[in-house]
Amino acid sequence: MRVRPLLGALGAALLLSAGCGIPASSDVRVDGKAGTATGAGSSNGRSSEPPSRTASGSDNAAFVRNFLSAAAGEPDRAYERVKAFIAPEHRPRLQDKQGSEVVLNVVRLGETVFTFNSDSTTTVKITVQQIGVLRTNGTLAPPVATEKQYEFRLRSAALGGVGSDERAGQYLLDPPNALLLSDVALQQYYQDESIYFWNSDRTRLVPDQRYLPYAVPDERRVNEVVRWLVGGPSDWLRPGVVGLPDGTELINNATGANNRWEVNLDMSGDDQSRVDQVITQLAWSLGDLPGELELKIRNNSQPVQDLDERRKAQPLYPVREDPQRYGVYEGAIRPLDFAGEPSGVVPLTPEVNRAIVSAGLARGVNRVLAALVVTSGKDRQRLAVGAGADTVAALGRSAGEYVSISRPVWLRTADTRPAQGLVVADSRLYRFDEAARMSQVPLNLPTPDVTAVAAALDGQRIALIAGGQLYVAALTLDGSGSGLSIGPPRALVTSLTNLTAVDWIGEDRLVVAGSVGQPAIYEISVDGALETPLRTDVGAKVNHLTAYPTNRSLRAPTGAYMYEANKVAYRSSPSERIVPEQVRDVPTPPAGVRPSNPSAPFFLY
Template sequence: MKRPALLGTLGVVLMVGAACGIPASSDVRVDGKGGAATEAGSVDGRRSEPPSRTASGSSNEAFVRNFLSAAAGEPDRAYERVKAFILPEDRPRLQDKKGSEVALTVVRLRESVYTLNSDSTTTVKITVQQLGVLRANGTLAPPVATETEYEFRLRSGVVNGAGTDERAGLYVLDPPNVLLLSDIALQQYYKSESIYFWSSDRTRLVPDQRYLPEAVPEERRVNEVVKWLVGGPSDWLRPGVVGLPDRTELINNATGANDRWEVNLDMSGDDQNTIDQLVTQLAWSLGDLAGELELKIRNNSQPVQDLSARRAAQRLYPISENPQRFCVYEGTIRPLDFVGELSGAVPLAAEVNRGIVSASMARADNRILAAMVLTGGKSRQRLAVGTGPAPITTITRSTSEYASISRPVWLRMADSRPGRGLVVADGQLYRFDEGARMYPVPLNLPSAPVTAVAAALDGQRVALIAGGRLYVAAVNLDGGGVSIGPPRQLITSLSGLTTVDWGREDQLVVGGLAGQPAIYEISVDGVLETPLRTDVGAKVNHLAAYPTNRSVPLPSGAYMYEANGVAYRSSPLERIGLERVRDIAPPSAGVRPNNPSAPFFLY
């Protein structure tokens, strides 16, 4: 799995004197967000185990960073590692938990303030953003704690009770009563993995993000993945997928040698189709692991499967062609032309390609699914839908008009069922069908208006923006309708979010404010953030991404957006000018042409 780059360290230190009311022998230091742990690492700067207590020497800042990394690793030793940093007489403040009860409180470190006290201890106050709870099963659950600050003290080590010695390192006094883990340590000491569950209608696989400690040896990876699958999906994903049959258990540990892996399950039922689907589920959940898999059901061996061959035979996503770029220019959809990329004809006939504000198109078997926002009367807007072989000659318009409609999105199907999609109109989420009929979709959210929706490539997960906040939710397509499970809010450092799309199966591309308008890549659990653009200059009011996937390679430029009436593509960053728009007449002399707008991908 490709992993995001680590965030850098802010190295600003502020010295504050006695004017703050601190004794003359004390000082306060304010440190920005901490960086990676300080002990020498392994290849590519990644370590399997966090640094020891004494690795930071007498540096308060390095010690605190290491303390916020100490819980990382295999859960059964988390308390042991953290307590090694705590003064022995204060260790009972941290009550040990065992097995599945071990949970790490993951925080984003905002600021650290160090105050030297008259008794030679140092008070540390860290300001944090609560991100979630990392459970022993590798899931990151929503945050439980509400604290925005934690305070504890540091003291030099005691040598044989005969005073202090800086060579003995530092200890924590009055520690927090939870196992803290910084987001930086999560990136440093865990692998982000995707395991897969079948959708509720069993037509496609849906990814579920987990974290595997780097300390877990490769030969145990298969065992951990199987245990995750047996344990079932993450809570927020559960409404849209199905787990293994009830009471499924792993018989002994999964074993492997010489690229051959054996998994033995006690699983109810002898349905061969279910067993075959389980093999596909295992093949994709084991990522890029090569070799052979022997699956046993209650000690009865199934035919040995080559993992790579199974993944090649059972594609993960229903796409097979490179994406094409389009935009809206003067109310019509036009192709965009970039060197080295596929550029095709607009799949709409000229008589229906007019009055368009924004659009979304998807390939489904040999058909095109097109959903468009059209201009209506008196500054109103209307949804229109057309489907069929290209070029589409007939579209159906919704019966109602709205003041504002977001860019619609299609929920991708793995079969030939009629297309279904989602759209936001006047702050309400709707589902629509091929007849442009719109139905309100209830959401268990505060009363804040919904402003954007995006659908993952699997068609079973959506991202939403409501009240300027980011959410993800599972989709259930049983019974011909569309229902959305309870949305999970993602905690991010952005505010005032405006746009979202899926950039990868476990990453979102989001427009919002980071002091100024910016575009970030944010993991599906909100923990990992990567700034993509911090100098946008204006609010991002439109964004469309092509999600990186294992079926079709990533094209040049993974997302396009619009801000202040100007459209751009990324990788490399480029303003989308008229020279990129195909099939348009040159503007008349003295006439200022409109800018291309609302760019999107067809795939």
């Protein structure tokens, strides 16, 4: 028997967690004699502790789901919780590790097969995709395990066994010698959070995704966040940011009562501006935690800070809350009109607003930046780049011509240094500057063939598609704005195959186009662990994708991403085709002439 879930996204996973317990992406096949299905676990949403061994009764699927949740929570008891599911005589097969060595292998489930045996046991085979390793510092590191399948057996506790004194529920036999955690359990028992590190010139905070168990009480949340900051950034992010000064340590534990939090750091240096930056870093890293913060440096108190006021005074990103939509129509950029949304003026003079294929426009400090892909002769393209206070009137053009150029993206800065951006031309990644000078960017990847590039709002992180694989990497920009280097790219594991397009839709979220048997668009976390299907009925390969990257300061607009497939442009949420009537500032075509389709939509913010 096979059960194919018809519900999508996280909602399906959580609904299924109250039923058979198999995530939305998996199949279930039962071989042999069918057992009795019973209800499994609680359906009241997220909780701090995973279900106990006996919570699933005799329901095999629910037992497996609960076993793959048992490691969730505070790491010092992870082995204890998992071993409670294992028959006493088989517990030595799972070798304990202590302290910082406790890691959870996060897996995405594929097919689960149950085979009923003549000795009254049940053999379980689960097909998995290794997503990563969840460490005690809350980071999800790249996967280490290579197993694509795990096999073990189940036995009714009523049958007894060596050392068994509990006759309720079931036990697991022949356990894997690793702590396994399903991606559904990661979503259900952990809060994904961002802590923040300053970029190399300390002009912008850059988010770093972490996971905090719901089991950690609120009064310890501050302590955990401070420890994460003291421990430094994630490995892949490290080249693009700076940590706290070397040797910084937390003195005692961070404490709090009545919304007043005290943090005492042993931190070198007497630079007051640096201390002030640490306060801002803490305010944002504590999320939406209300109240007051008293930071002490070697027991010397700094002025007490209201956390909400500090966040308001030091915003994460200088962006507008009302992004404007544009598209390309008959070779020119035109505003797009949607009810209830602002519609802007094209920031290009008519003389340069022509022969355009796609565009990347951005608001810099007191100016507008334009990077345009323009036609150049028969079947060739060039990159055209310019800047202006309100309107771009002149463009520099790339020296070389290319068969194909992707949508260019700007790397945003918080100051007036010369701007630079990234673009893919003929399957190679290039850096470009305001004069349209292009230089190829070396990448340490298995393949040099790049399909797409996207830049995060902080200007220090990028996402790449190369060889059909999704990567993220940190950037290091030099102080003059004349160059950059890319840290070692991190490959992300995803259910999608044949990836074609990517953009940032949030601080720690990407929107990615690929295939799950048919063209689809997914939202994927920056570490690849969390997936949400957005569109699974696209119908054709997506060759252009753009999004507005919201964050904790800015709400998401309706239709936060747009895309193009089969030469037709679409707006999301609700999904609708962008039609010629929504293109502003164009003359009505003569009678009998069919209007063109708008293409290459994008946001200006």
